[in-house]
Structures are given as structure tokens and as C-alpha cells.
Amino acid sequence: MIDDPYDEGLLDVGDGHRMYYSVGGNPAGVPALVVHGGPGSGSSPGVRRLFDPGRYRIVQFDQRMCGRSTPHASEPGADLSANTTGHLLADMERLREHLGVERWLLYGGSWGSTLILAYAERYPDRVAAVVLAGVTTGTRAELEWLYRGVGRFVPEQWHRFSAFAGHADDLPAAYDRLMADPATRDRAAREWVTWEDAVIAHEAQGKPNAYSDRPPRALLAFVRICTHYFARGCFLDGVDLVAGAARLGGVPGVLIHGRLDLGGPLENAWRLSRAWPGSELVVVGDGHTGGPATAAAIRAALNRVI
Numbered sequence: 466m467i468d469d470p471y472d473e474g475l476l477d478v479g480d481g482h483r484m485y486y487s488v489g490g491n492p493a494g495v496p497a498l499v500v501h502g503g504p505g506s507g508s509s510p511g512v513r514r515l516f517d518p519g520r521y522r523i524v525q526f527d528q529r530m531c532g533r534s535t536p537h538a539s540e541p542g543a544d545l546s547a548n549t550t551g552h553l554l555a556d557m558e559r560l561r562e563h564l565g566v567e568r569w570l571l572y573g574g575s576w577g578s579t580l581i582l583a584y585a586e587r588y589p590d591r592v593a594a595v596v597l598a599g600v601t602t603g604t605r606a607e608l609e610w611l612y613r614g615v616g617r618f619v620p621e622q623w624h625r626f627s628a629f630a631g632h633a634d635d636l637p638a639a640y641d642r643l644m645a646d647p648a649t650r651d652r653a654a655r656e657w658v659t660w661e662d663a664v665i666a667h668e669a670q671g672k673p674n675a676y677s678d679r680p681p682r683a684l685l686a687f688v689r690i691c692t693h694y695f696a697r698g699c700f701l702d703g704v705d706l707v708a709g710a711a712r713l714g715g716v717p718g719v720l721i722h723g724r725l726d727l728g729g730p731l732e733n734a735w736r737l738s739r740a741w742p743g744s745e746l747v748v749v750g751d752g753h754t755g756g757p758a759t760a761a762a763i764r765a766a767l768n769r770v771i
Contacts, residue, residue: 469489470487470488470489470525471488471489471492472487472488473485473486473487473488474486475533475534475535476556476559476560476563478529478552478555478556478559479555480547480552481536481547482529482530482534482535482536482547482552482556483534483535484526484527484528484529484534484556484559484560485508485526485527485532485533485534486524486525486526486527486560487508487524487525487526488522488523488524488525488564489513489518489522489523489525490513490516490518490519490520490521490522490523491518491519491520491521491522492522493522494518494519494520494521494522495520495521495522495569495570495593495771496521496522496524496564496566496568496569496570496593497516497521497522497523497524497569497570497571497572497767498524498525498526498557498560498561498569498570498571498572499512499513499523499524499525499526499572499573499577500557500571500572500573500577500578500580500581500584501525501527501528501532501573501576501577502573502574502575502576502577502599503528503531503575503576503687503690503691504528504531504576504580504690504691504694505528505530505531505538505686505687505688505689505690505691506531506576506687507527507528507531507532507533507683507686508525508526508527508532510525512525513525515572515760515763515764515767516572516767517767517768520768521570521767524560524564524566524569526556526557526560528553528556528580528690529547529548529552529553529556530543530545530548530686530689530690531683531686531687531690532683537682537686538685538686538689538690539681539682539683539685539686539689541647543689545689545690545693548690548693549697549700550580550583550694550699550700550701551700553580554580554583554584554587554588557580557584558588558591561591567591568590568591568592568593569591569592569593570592570593570594570595570596570767570770570771571584571585571592571594571595571596572595572596572597572763572767573597573598574597574598574599574600574755575598575599575601575729575753576601576603576694577597578597578598578599578600578601578602579601579602579603579699579706581595581597582597582602582706582709582710582737583603583701583704583706585713585716586706586709586710586712586713589712589713589715589716592713592716593716593717593771594716594717594718594770594771595713595716595717595718595719595770596718596719596721596763596766596767596770597718597719597720597721597734598721598722598755598759598762598763599721599722599723599726599729599753599754599755599759600720600721600722600729600733600734600737601729601733602706602707602733602736602737603698603699603701603706604705604706604707605698607729607733608637608695608698608699610728610730611664611728611729612626612636612637612660612695613627613636615664615727615728618667618727619663619664619667622659622660622663623660623663625656625659625660626656626657626659626660626663629643629652629653629656630643630653630656635696637691637692637695637696638696640653640656640657640688640692640696641692641693641695641696644688644689644692644693650685650689651685653688654684654685654688654689655677657688657691657692658676658677658679658684658687658688659677661675661676662674662675662676662677664727664728664753665727665728665752665753665754667727668725668726668727668752668753668754669725669750669751669752670725670751670752670754670755670756671752671754672754675754706737707736707737707740708740710737710740710741710744711740711741711742713741713742713744714741714742714743717743717744717770717771718741718743718744718745718770719744719745719747719766719770720734720737720738720741720744720745720746720747721734721747721749721759721762721763721766722734722735722746722747722748722749723748723749723750723751723752723753723755723756723758723759724748724749724750724751725750725751725752726751726752726753727752727753728753729753731748734746734748747762747766749762
């Protein structure tokens, strides 16, 4: 098929980790890196269809311990200590060097947008352009909203989510502890995705079981990695990605965000657009998981940003 990758493999990135990657589109085209969300969701082949395959050399990868990367976070003894934002940024650089790319466009959404911002602010000379959808920046305020504040819209579901963790003040940290215990891991993973489902399903274009329909192995890895990151402030070590966007003035950026995004309010993208010189904010009528308007805006941005 035209959207099948022509190159793929497992890249040794150190610490006993091997990172799955694939490359599709035009081998001589503009290099574009797709950064998946989650964290821990894994890459999706369908994302390639947002790109013009004649124009772009489309690179995808599975972040540490999810998708086809090894080891996998679903394994009972899997050690997540070498899975941090710093490790992922180094992995992206190693992949760029492995593929012989000098500069590339970065595309991603949700957690992917946070990781892209961290990469672009650390390596601005390696970034030709950025397209983000469903913008998040990894702040404590964003996490507090998603795992507590938004509960005012779905109080029954939030009460269940909170009760399983003993109504802890820091729910991601409490779930991280539950996920570390083999006796509670499976139930905690189900409770976590049940909450994520409730937020997405409540959006105008949301659908039920968006997260819990994942295969058991992928679901367990997703929740282990999410709680690992969110319990630790996304491993940003106090870095303010919005303030850091001031150094991206030479990098074209298009920020696409749904006005009806319940889990990640529009304010996230608006604040970032004000801090990023020359960036463009495109507001559509979708929620966090997107829809036809989001897909159309992404394709338009990819066709003109570079």
C-alpha cells in the first residue's frame, strides 16, 4: 500500500532499550517526525495519512517501553527508571542522526505536543517547523485540571476514580503507587482508563471506551507510563515550556486546538501562542480527540508551514 513504511527497525538507544521506528512517504521528501501522545500510546500508522506522501519523508517511532519498543512496560518486572523526558529527547536525537536528517518538521498532539516543545526548545536548530494539535505543556496546573478539576463536569465518574486511590490529594502519584503493586496493578489500570474514557466521551464528538478498548498489553503499558510521568511532573524538572517558547521565534509553528477540548482547555494553546513569536493559533470546533475540522486544519498546516 502507498502508506506502508519502506524502512523500519529497532534502534539501540542505550539503557537496555531498543526503539521501534518506521519511515514512509517520499525518501527524498521533507523529513517529518510524528511524536505520539500518551505518554505510552505508541505510534499509529493512520497518522501518515495526514501527510502528503509525495512531499514528506514521514518518520514515526514508539517512545520507550510502548508499542513495538523493548522492553515493554506491560512486563511485570519492567523497570521504568530509564524512561524520562530527558531519555526521550536523547532518543529523538539519536534517531535523527541514525536517519541522516539535518532538520525536520515535528508533528504531534496532546503529550506529543509537550515532548515536541521540550525538544524544539532544546534543539531549535534541528527543527524546520512545528505543527501541534490538542496542545499540552506538561504543567502541574494542566494535570490538576485533567485529574481533578474537570471532575466538576462528570462528578460521579470522578468520585469513582478518586475513591479507588483513597481520595488522595495527588491522584497521579497515588495511581503510580497502585501501578507499582502487582496486587492492584490490573484494577488500577482499568480505573484509570475508565476515568480517561469519561472525559473524552463527555465531549461533543467523544466516543465511549476510547481508552479502555486497547488490547490488555497496550492498556497496561499506557497506564504505567502515564502515571510514571504525571506523578513526576512530566520530568520537566521545573522547566516552563511556555516561557521557553520565546526562543522559537525562528521556527514556524501552527497550534491547532479544539474549542470544546474538555481535558485540555483552549487556554493552553492560547498562552503558548502568545509566548511563541510568529506562531499561529487555529481554533476549531472539536474536542481533545479531534474530528473532521481538526484533521482538515492539520493537513492545511502541513501543506503550508514549510
